[in-house]
Amino acid sequence: MRESRQPDIVYRPRGRPPGTRPGAHRGRESGGLGTFRDQVPFLRLPDARRIDVRATLRDPFEGTVVRRFEARTPIEVWALVDLSASMRFSGEADRGVLASDFCRGLAASATRIGDPFGLIGCDGAMREDVFLPASRARSQVAAVSRRLADAACTGDRADGFLAAARRLTGRPKMVFLVSDFRWPEPLIAEVFAALSLHDLVPVVLGDTAEAEGLPEWGLLELDDLEGAGRRVVFMRPALRRRWIAREAARAESLRRIATAHGRPPFRLAGRFDPDAVSRHLLGT
Amino acid sequence: MTDALVRLSADHPLLLWLLPLALLPLLASAQRATPVASIAAGPPDGLSRAVGVVVRLGGILALAGLILALSGPYRRGETLTRTGIGAQVSILIDRSGSMNETFAGRQPSGAEESKAAASRRLLAAFVGSRTHDQFAVTAFSTAPMLVVPMTDRHDAVRAAIAAIDRPGLDYTNIARGLAMGLSQFAAASPSTSRALLLVSDGAAVIDPRVQETLRAAFTRLRPNLYWLFLRTKGSPSISDRPQGEDTPQAAPERHLDLFFKSLRTPYRAFEAEGAEAVADAITQIERLERDPIPYTEQRPRRDLAGFAYGMALIGLLILVLAKLGEADLRRTGSSDAAPNRSLPVRLAA
Numbered sequence: 001m002r003e004s005r006q007p008d009i010v011y012r013p014r015g016r017p018p019g020t021r022p023g024a025h026r027g028r029e030s031g032g033l034g035t036f037r038d039q040v041p042f043l044r045l046p047d048a049r050r051i052d053v054r055a056t057l058r059d060p061f062e063g064t065v066v067r068r069f070e071a072r073t074p075i076e077v078w079a080l081v082d083l084s085a086s087m088r089f090s091g092e093a094d095r096g097v098l099a100s101d102f103c104r105g106l107a108a109s110a111t112r113i114g115d116p117f118g119l120i121g122c123d124g125a126m127r128e129d130v131f132l133p134a135s136r137a138r139s140q141v142a143a144v145s146r147r148l149a150d151a152a153c154t155g156d157r158a159d160g161f162l163a164a165a166r167r168l169t170g171r172p173k174m175v176f177l178v179s180d181f182r183w184p185e186p187l188i189a190e191v192f193a194a195l196s197l198h199d200l201v202p203v204v205l206g207d208t209a210e211a212e213g214l215p216e217w218g219l220l221e222l223d224d225l226e227g228a229g230r231r232v233v234f235m236r237p238a239l240r241r242r243w244i245a246r247e248a249a250r251a252e253s254l255r256r257i258a259t260a261h262g263r264p265p266f267r268l269a270g271r272f273d274p275d276a277v278s279r280h281l282l283g284t
Numbered sequence: 285m286t287d288a289l290v291r292l293s294a295d296h297p298l299l300l301w302l303l304p305l306a307l308l309p310l311l312a313s314a315q316r317a318t319p320v321a322s323i324a325a326g327p328p329d330g331l332s333r334a335v336g337v338v339v340r341l342g343g344i345l346a347l348a349g350l351i352l353a354l355s356g357p358y359r360r361g362e363t364l365t366r367t368g369i370g371a372q373v374s375i376l377i378d379r380s381g382s383m384n385e386t387f388a389g390r391q392p393s394g395a396e397e398s399k400a401a402a403s404r405r406l407l408a409a410f411v412g413s414r415t416h417d418q419f420a421v422t423a424f425s426t427a428p429m430l431v432v433p434m435t436d437r438h439d440a441v442r443a444a445i446a447a448i449d450r451p452g453l454d455y456t457n458i459a460r461g462l463a464m465g466l467s468q469f470a471a472a473s474p475s476t477s478r479a480l481l482l483v484s485d486g487a488a489v490i491d492p493r494v495q496e497t498l499r500a501a502f503t504r505l506r507p508n509l510y511w512l513f514l515r516t517k518g519s520p521s522i523s524d525r526p527q528g529e530d531t532p533q534a535a536p537e538r539h540l541d542l543f544f545k546s547l548r549t550p551y552r553a554f555e556a557e558g559a560e561a562v563a564d565a566i567t568q569i570e571r572l573e574r575d576p577i578p579y580t581e582q583r584p585r586r587d588l589a590g591f592a593y594g595m596a597l598i599g600l601l602i603l604v605l606a607k608l609g610e611a612d613l614r615r616t617g618s619s620d621a622a623p624n625r626s627l628p629v630r631l632a633a
Contacts, residue, residue: 086321091613095321182322209613210325218611219335222326223317230313231323232336235611242327250325 008109010278013075013174014199014262023074024113031071039065075174075199076118076134077110079103080164081148082179083121083130084155085225089180091209092270098205099178100148101272106176107141109274119144123155126163156226158183158191165194173198180205181254181265188254192261201281202258202265204251211247214240288359292588295356302351309343314603318613335606342602349596357588364581368416371477371573372434374507375407376465377448378484379423380456382516387558389516399514400449402559403483407445410566412438416579420468421445424461434468436579456486458540459494466501477575478507485514487536490543502547509544510569511553512562513537522553 016028030037030045039055042064055065081099089095103119110117117140121130130151132143158179168175175198181188192200207213220233233239251267258265266280294300326332383400385391392398397405411419421431421444432444462482469478490498502509513522520526522541532539544551552572554565 089319089321180321182325210321213613215611215613217609219315219339219606219609220318220611220613221313221315222320222323224323225319225321228323230317231326232313232315232332232339233326233329234332234335236331239327239329239332242329243325246327247325 027073122160346599
């Protein structure tokens, strides 16, 4: 099976998540097991099991010293998936399949290390039929894949992300924003601001067919998937250069907004490669 | 312009009800649509918009042209009345037997030409030297013969004149010939300049009762009268008084001349005793008859289906070019994507 062979997405939350439940990430609290953190006086942490004998003997003031360890806590991982009609785009790869692959991989990786995974689909509003509450169950992978396969992408807006942001309250979570971000720029800024409390990872679904893969010459009749009409484009090298420059400018403005609210965006194009996601997440 | 539109017509006008179909290219496009996530991704481009409009217009043109062509359009023929320089000339030619003789009064032999042949040669040059002249040709001997009615088809007139050197016959009945020659003038506009050219080598007595009728006709039509008198050598001239009694029977030429002079219409007599003299006379007549004349021009029905098919062809060419120039995002993108694509294959292997 593909899932078993696929490597996990390795992620490290920004900051230290609070919480007392045992999990996989370095937590804010100190706990019994895990990585050594520091030594504190016995009176501060009266835990006789953790008395550091060597440090106690070495203390000239004869105080008793207790070792403290980092607690490892889980963090909730949420995938917010854009389900507007533009996700039906299929160039080099099918955008919907790519998003579904990514969410499945993320769900598998999260649930394997005990992090709850939740899924929210959004278009003009929050899509309740593509909502999965966060759960650590391993069956979440199958549920995600089913939900996304059944979801019809018809909307022509992405305002549902604001509603989704209101639903994601409470402790900081890791939020993966999976979309092609073909939104009006104010909406992008608004959504990022609404989610900036969380560890926000924008995943931009791109396609080489939308920029570098454009033909040098030819007549294209573009048909907007979100119903913005049709347009004839006479491709020629000059226009292609302008087009690619425009796409680059759009990516740059998205990167600027995203970096202001967290991490730079990860570009998911062509094929879902979990290692590339891991490298991006550990590097930023 | 509106006049030209009025004359447009079609063989199957009902087919023209299909013309609104030509607007279909505004609703649907023959081009393969390339679905894209956002149409705003491409930069705005004037040339592309122009190409789009041209392709759309090409579709409209092709459909409209085909429908028009199927309906069989044509422009109705018409008769135009224009004004040119020229005159209505009624040529009245004597076909009596004496016209077959030469100016010397003999049967022509060898290089000699008869009076009829000479007048034929010179009149043929007269006809057609000016485009807008109208001619009628009447021949007369004992009875008048209408050869060609008043027309501006100079070919027909020339053919009629070419026929006047056929051997003539019988006598000269000038009164009935004049009547028929005059009847060729249609009741056209009064400004029309009319000329009656009488070519004869003799004259005859005009009955006084007929004289009155002719006089009335001349007064009504007021033609310029030219008498080209082909005088045989030795025969009496127009102005010669006979030695005996001065009666019409004795000198019909002189009395015909007197009758013409009494008509109070512009009249000139040319007395020609040879081919050169005839040519001079005709040149003079030609010079005198220079007046504006309304003439009609026939425009034949014109089939416009060819234009419509041409229009459709242009439209179809545009469409075919657009179709040939079609590009596909997915296919052309594969050159860049090829290395990426080979990866999953290797994994699966």
